[in-house]
Amino acid sequence: MRLHPLTSLAAAGSTAVITTAAASWPLSLAVIAGALGLSAMGGTLRRLLPAAAAVLVPLCLSLLVLHGLFFPEGQIILAQWGPARVTAEGLSFARERAAQVSAAVLALLVFSFSVSVPDLVAALSAKGVQGRFAFVLASTLTLLPAITSRLDRIRQAQEARGLVIRRGLLHRIAAFRLQAVPLVSALVEDAAIRGAALEARGFGGTGPRTSYRDVPDPVVERWLRILLVLAAAAAVAARLWLAGG
Structure with missing residues (x-):
């Protein structure tokens, strides 16, 4: 359950x-x-x-x-x-x-x-929390898992292009330095895309709201x-x- x-x-x-x-x-x-x-x-x-x-x-x-x-x-x-x-x-x-x-x-x-982020946003909205604030709160609470998932995809893509990550802490730190730039760029791009999606869905509106997710x-x-x-x-x-x- x-x-x-x-x-x-x-x-x-x-x-x-x-x-x-x-x-x-x-x-x-x-x-x-x-x-x-x-x-x-x-x-x-x-x-x-x-x-x-x-x-x-x-x-x-x-x-x-x-x-x-x-x-x-x-x-x-x-x-x-x-x-x-x-x-x-x-x-x-x-x-x-x-x-x-x-x-x-x-x-x-x-x-x-x-x-589940959609369930958390829906639950917060049902309790009277403003839609935009509910989404920001849910995104903040799940930021670390999102970064971990994104970093894993970046690592897999770089390894597919020939990046070899050797064992040892120093080698992993050096590899993370190469992954940090695409990670930050991807997060900034995601933020812009999500901002546009929120505006398109009326998250900034002040009127009564309904949700298809119960x-x-x-x-x-x-x-x-x-x-x-x-x-x-x-x-x-x-x-x-x-x-x-």
């Missing part, structure tokens, strides 16, 4: 908020495992992993450098180079923050790679979305209360 797009969005958003507010290492690992499992069940794992790596690898490395080397509260020094100190507390803090960020990013990416929204899922939002708000409130105390 496929969930309503707004229910999936509420689940992903509340999961990201609750995991971040809880700041719990076991919970973060559980969310990461659950997100990867859901992606594998939905058949999107092979597309999700490269996108997640592109976001999380530099982010986690920056957390490791920032907190692992320059953690002022660190007492157990493992290594030291001038003002830079590798401390056990800093590495532990960086590990926990990396797990939190990874859990939140993966939860949102699972939604982005699984949601997205069922059961009452149970409406209540579920309310509970998810309340749970996320409660997690944030509890975090602020504990921090204040």
